[in-house]
Amino acid sequence: MYHHPVLSFFSSRIPLQVILIVVALICRTQGRVSLPDNVTVPAVFMFGDSIVDTGNNNFFKTVVKSNFPPYGRDFIGGKATGRFSNGKIPPDLIVEEFGIKELLPPFLDPSLPLHELPTGVNFASSGAGYDPLTSKLFLVVSMSDQLQLFSQYKRRLTNFVGQKRAHKIVADSLYMAVAGSNDLAETYFHTPLETRKYNLHSYTDLLITSASVFLQGLYKLGARRISILGLTPLGCLPSQRTVSGGEKRACVKRFNDAAKMFNSKLLSELKVLRKTLPHVRLAYADGYGALMDIIQAPQEYGFIIADRGCCGTGLVETTFLCNQWSPGTCSNSSQFVFWDSYHPTEKAYRILLHKLLGKIVHDLFHH
Ligand SMILES: *[C@@H]1O[C@H](CO)[C@@H](O)[C@H](O)[C@H]1NC(C)=O
Ligand SMILES: *[C@@H]1O[C@H](CO)[C@@H](O)[C@H](O)[C@H]1NC(C)=O
DSSP, rough: OOHHHHHHHHHSSSSSHHHHHHHHHHTTSSSSSOOOOOOOOOOEEEEETTTSSSSGGSSSSOOOOOTTTTTTTTTTTGGOOOOOOSOHHHHHHHHTTTTTOOOOOOOOOTTTOGGGGGGBBBOOOTTOSSSSSHHHTTTTOOHHHHHHHHHHHHHHHHHOOHHHHHHHHHHOOOOOOOOOHHHHIITTTTOOOOOOOOOHHHHHHHHHHHHHHHHHHHHHOOOOEEEEEEEOOOOGGGHHHHSSSSSTTOHHHHHHHHHHHHHHHHHHHHHHHHSTTOOEEEEEOOOOHHHHHHHHHHGGOSEEEEEEETTTSSSOGGGGSSSTTTTTTTSOOOGGSSSSSSSOOOHHHHHHHHHHHHHHHHHHOOO
C-alpha cells in the first residue's frame, strides 16, 4: 500500500485529530482573496441596511421583510431567508471570497449556533439608515442599536472562546458598513418640499456626522479594519426611475448628485478619522462607479436588462409588493442587473464585489 510520505511522517507521531485540524486550516485559507502572509481574517462583521441584511428583520415586527417567495428563488434550496435578492448577497459572497464560511448568519436568529460566533455574524437590518429617523420610520434596528448588538455579541464570544481569543478575533477581523440609501431615497426625497427641515447640504452633513459617530463607536468596541460602501447611483434604481424619471424612466440626476455629494463628504470624513483614530484602517468602496459601469454597459457583463427588476413588473415592486402573486416575474434572473426595484441580483452583486474587493483588501490589509 502506498503511503503519502508527508502524511505517513505525520501519522507516525501526531494524532489524527491534529492532522484533520491542520487540513481544515489549510482548506479555510482557500478563498480567492490574496492576503499578505502574516495576515489572517478570522471573522467578518456586517452593519447596515438591506444590501447586507441576511435575515435579521425576520425576528421582529416590521414591514421591511423578504422572507417569502420569490425572494431566495435561486438561493440554496430555493429558500426565502430575508435576503433582499434572488440568491446570496454581499456578506455571504465576502465570507466565501475570504474562504471563511458559506454564509454570514443574522445575529438576531435565536437558533444561531455557538460555533458561528468566532467566524462572524451579521447585525444589519433592512430599512436602516445613518439618520436615526430612517430606522424609526421603518421600525428596524438603527445603526446605534446595531453597535449595542455587537457589544452583546462580544460578551457571548468571550464566554465561548475566552478573553484572549475573543480579543484577537475582534481586533483582526473585517468590518463593513453599508447604509445611507434609505436616508436619501426614502427619508429625504420622500418628504414633501414644504415640510423638509433640511436642504441637501445640511442633510448630507447630518448623515456624515452620524456615520462618523457610528464608525467611532465601532472603533471604540475594538474594530480596526473597516470598509465603508459609498452610495450607489440612487437615481438609476428602477424604483427611482419609475417615480421620478419621467416617461422614459431615465436616471434621476438630482438623486445621483445627492449620492455623489454624500460620497465626497464621506471621503473627507474618512481622511479625518484616519488621523484621529490610532491604528485604524478605513477602506472606501466606490459603489457608485462600480454599479454605474454595469448599468451603462449591461451587455458587457452578460446582462440584458438594467432599468427594471426581475420581480413583477420590475418597476415598483420591493418588500411585500414583490411576492409570489406579482404578475410578470422574469424566468431568468441572470439577465437582470436588478432583482426587485431596489436590489441587485446575486449575479450583479458578484460582479460588483469583484470590482471592489481588490481595493478593500489592499486598503485594509496591505502596506
Ligand atoms: C505584516 O508584516 C508587515 C511588514 O513586515 C508589517 O508592517 C505588519 O504590521 C504585519 N502585519 C501584521 C498583522 O502582523
Ligand atoms: C439565462 O440567461 C443567461 C444570460 O443571458 C443565459 O446565459 C442562460 O443560458 C439563460 N438560462 C436559461 C435557463 O435560459
